[in-house]
Amino acid sequence: MPASVAGAGGRARGSAIGPYTVLRGLDDEASGIPVPERRFIGRSADGDRTVLIGVPLPGADRDRFLAEAATSRYLLGPWSSPATEVAAPGDAPWHARPYVPVLPLPAALTVYGGPLPEGTVRAIGVALVETLVIGHGQGLAHAGVSPAAVLLAADGPRLTCFGAVRAAAGDGTARSGLPGLESGSLPPEQATGGQPHPAGDVYALGATLAYAATGYTVPEWEELPAGLRTGITACLSRDPAARPRPAELLDLLEAGGPAPASPVPASGPMSPDTVLLRSTDPAGRAAALLGPGWLPGRIIAALARQSAELLAAIPPVPPAPQD
Numbered sequence: 031m032p033a034s035v036a037g038a039g040g041r042a043r044g045s046a047i048g049p050y051t052v053l054r055g056l057d058d059e060a061s062g063i064p065v066p067e068r069r070f071i072g073r074s075a076d077g078d079r080t081v082l083i084g085v086p087l088p089g090a091d092r093d094r095f096l097a098e099a100a101t102s103r104y105l106l107g108p109w110s111s112p113a114t115e116v117a118a119p120g121d122a123p124w125h126a127r128p129y130v131p132v133l134p135l136p137a138a139l140t141v142y143g144g145p146l147p148e149g150t151v152r153a154i155g156v157a158l159v160e161t162l163v164i165g166h167g168q169g170l171a172h173a174g175v176s177p178a179a180v181l182l183a184a185d186g187p188r189l190t191c192f193g194a195v196r197a198a199a200g201d202g203t204a205r206s207g208l209p210g211l212e213s214g215s216l217p218p219e220q221a222t223g224g225q226p227h228p229a230g231d232v233y234a235l236g237a238t239l240a241y242a243a244t245g246y247t248v249p250e251w252e253e254l255p256a257g258l259r260t261g262i263t264a265c266l267s268r269d270p271a272a273r274p275r276p277a278e279l280l281d282l283l284e285a286g287g288p289a290p291a292s293p294v295p296a297s298g299p300m301s302p303d304t305v306l307l308r309s310t311d312p313a314g315r316a317a318a319l320l321g322p323g324w325l326p327g328r329i330i331a332a333l334a335r336q337s338a339e340l341l342a343a344i345p346p347v348p349p350a351p352q353d
């Protein structure tokens with residue numbers, strides 16, 4: 031694992047964020063991929079809870095940061111990663127969620143030694159599309175999909191950084207070049223200040239999958255694996271109306287083509303995207319792609335090392351207050 035991943039991302043080990051003590055930073059700063067927030071692994075004083083913590087970048091708007099974190103608490107779906115704790119009003123801003131061993135996508139490429147296998151990218155894509163379908167059904171555009179927003183765990187990806195684009199700047203303000211926003215995965219309409227919409231999530235997902243498959247968010251067409259070119263290229267249309275709907279993207283990403291749609295349940299009509307999402311196993315179409323072997327062994331080994339290191343970690347004792 032890169033040495034920078036084991037650092038504390040600008041926070042000293044043992045420093046406090048809310049009720050938690052920092053054990054280490056999460057991100058590989060050497061990757062050069064912007065991260066919308068500073069992220070740490072922390073532990074409660076009693077040792078019972080280990081969490082992933084996010085704090086805003088220096089100079090970021092704390093109110094927008096906290097508002098997006100608070101909204102993320104309502105996100106549903108197995109591959110979403112909603113905040114479960116948010117700083118109290120008036121406190122320094124932070125949010126947290128329960129810890130599972132994870133590697134940010136850029137760190138995973140470093141550990142693996144290059145772009146990920148096509149089957150891994152396909153599994154990530156289908157799981158994240160399912161997550162977007164659920165969020166869009168809740169009326170929530172994610173507005174934060176990027177390589178750094180994707181965390182890889184042994185059982186599947188986690189989508190984080192909800193609302194990063196909205197937190198970076200309000201609608202009507204150009205966002206291109208702002209700290210924490212990766213330019214290749216920032217939809218063109220949002221870069222110029224447009225309001226985030228679901229079609230922007232599709233663009234950002236396409237760029238993120240391109241990064242996973244090639245190491246670049248804006249690769250050349252021939253660099254993309256043949257089995258993923260059609261889906262990723264469609265996502266990256268500069269015209270939002272020309273991008274595929276998330277459920278259409280599922281069929282472009284999955285091997286074997288579309289599955290037959292399930293009938294609409296008696297509880298009432300669902301959106302076409304939700305019908306297609308439920309067209310196979312109730313657990314979702316990603317489950318079939320996230321079985322044993324979906325994640326390369328080097329990444330699984332890195333996750334195991336991270337878990338072992340944290341289990342053995344003893345948080346430094348804070349200095350006693352001076353009289």
